[in-house]
Amino acid sequence: MSETFTPPTAFAVPGRIAVSNRAAATWQRAVLTEIRRETPRVSTFRFAVPGWQGHLPGQHLMLRLTAEDGYTAQRHYSLASPPDDSGHIELTLDHVEGGEVSGFLHTVARVGDAVEVRGPLSGFFAWPGDRPALLVGAGSGVVPLMSMLRHHRQRQLAVPLRLFVSARTREDLIYGDQYGDETTPVLTRESERRHLDTDHLAPCFTDGGPGWEAYVCGSNAFAEHASRLLVRLGQPVDRIRIERYG
Amino acid sequence: MTGGHPTRGFVGRPRTHNPGLPPGQYDARDDWPVLSAEVTPELAPDDWTFRVDGLVAEPRTWTWDEARALPGSSYEGDIHCVTTWSKFGVRFGGVSLDVFLDAARPDPAATHVVAYSHTGYTTNLPLADVTGGKAWVAFTYEDAPLPAEHGGPARLLVPHLYFWKSAKWLAGLRLLDHDEPGFWEQNGYHARGNPWEEQRYAGD
Incomplete structure (x- = not known):
């Protein structure tokens, strides 16, 4: 029995695009190049990621921070920038009360600091620009x-x-x-x-x-x-x- | 977990030794985030059914009343989501998948299952991960009916794997002789999803 399995229901949610497993598995260095205030609680963080392979609008990434003792914290964030932004990506983040990662980015991080990212991740919420x-x-x-x-x-x-x-x-x-x-x-x-x-x-x-x-x-x-x-x-x-x- | 390159100025939360927390996870405490990718269905218990078929001797479908009449058991422990939250000390009530599988009698050739939802969501699991007291069809959370946004009236519960494997609005299990990637697995997520080995994405 080697057929492809399709669930016998009317609401099947289709997948969207194939995702690069290599990109998803590799941590890349991302250097903060700009912080722009969007609202009193929200800022955009622009990073240079020279090896960024591109993404589709709607995809997200995982961002990781590492402390001197090796402790890490990682979170998923949506990409704000469009795909045609060669070598750069932008994240727009709420300053979450007590947020370990967003709190650091909003209050401690400054231009020139390096974090790590992996992605782009997940094709489901992506929009390739094909449909209305x-x-x-x-x-x-x-x-x-x-x-x-x-x-x-x-x-x-x-x-x-x-x-x-x-x-x-x-x-x-x-x-x-x-x-x-x-x-x-x-x-x-x-x-x-x-x-x-x-x-x-x-x-x-x-x-x-x-x-x-x-x-x-x-x-x-x-x-x-x-x-x-x-x-x-x-x-x-x-x-x-x-x-x-x- | 083994970290990467330190980020200037990052200290992080106080280190509390928590042997129950898999690598890269944090304690969500009272939060229970909802992350389903589809519209929450309006599924009444009377409209809910659960089917086991594929490589089994006796394909079976249970109605709500039939499933609820089976011997119950509960899970008390932790759950872990790939988005990095974990939740400690939760209690689900339901029926062990062993009860359903014993009734359907899996063919010895069966190695994997695809769990599927009334929405069409799918997720794949090795058969060994859903037998031997490791998986449930869950009807209650903290002794109350499972809320719709958390998969009610009934969801799969496989707490030793990342929680996307615990399909909400569970409609059935199909037993296969091979692994067949499900919804998130086709979208780049790991085939097995063991939080203790941090199997988040394909290639981890």
Whole structure:
């Protein structure tokens, strides 16, 4: 019995792209070249990684810090930069209260410091730029979606892309000055004081929409909420990719 | 774990010797992050079924009531997620996979299983990792029904491997004579996922 196994259910979530196992297994040195403040709690960290093999928008990496005694701490982070940023990558990180890794990067790290990264990792949340992309994020969940938006702009892709990004206030909106007509910010504690709802997304499904591939990224609570809205609007569950920030 | 090159100024958390913590993991304490990649299904117990087929003498499907009527057992211990959190001293209640497999009677040629979910999620495991009291179909967490976002009404529980192997919304097990990569395994994750050997990604 050597056939390929396909589960007998209607909701099969397809894989996306093959991942380079060599890249995933190798730690590379990454030198911090720039720190940019995005919001009061969020900064972007730009690293030079000369051997970086490239990535697809939406992929993540693992970042490792090592102390003098050999103790290590490692975390997964989404890539914020688009693939065409030769030899450089950018991460945009929340300063997590008590965060061992993000806390170090926000308060101790400075330009010239070296960390280690391995990746890119996981092809599931990747967007190669092939299908219409409906992107829905909240807070720092916008980071992998911004990589997709940047890719879309750099390559001047004709395929439709729409971004809905939820934040508490204008001040908390990451990349707030970089959005164009493709983006709808939803501010939950300012202006209309509303959460993302069906009427925000409904225009994307006029006449059924262009056949979206939906990418949802944020806290688990936001991901549950946003994915239910999409299902209610007719988005097929097997065309919804979710990345929840644990 | 063996570290890499020290990063200037990085001290890290106080070193607490914790023999239960696999390399590269941290203690998530009261958190239990949800990291499923798909939409959480609305799956009522009455709509839930669990099937064992493939290389078995007697393919079987159990309904919720049938599965819940089987002799129960529980797991009390730790769980470890590949995203680097571990959670200590959790309690799951359910039925040992041995009970289901004994009923279906695996063919001697069976070496691996693919566990699959009602969402279509899949994950592959060596048969030896889900027999001998090492794996459960879990219905409860801390004596309460398993929440939907954590895989309720029933999930696979294989606590000695990284937790992506413990498929949520478990629909069945297919026994095979070869290893067949599942959802994350096709997306670059390790075929076995032993946290003590830090088998996170293919090639580890």
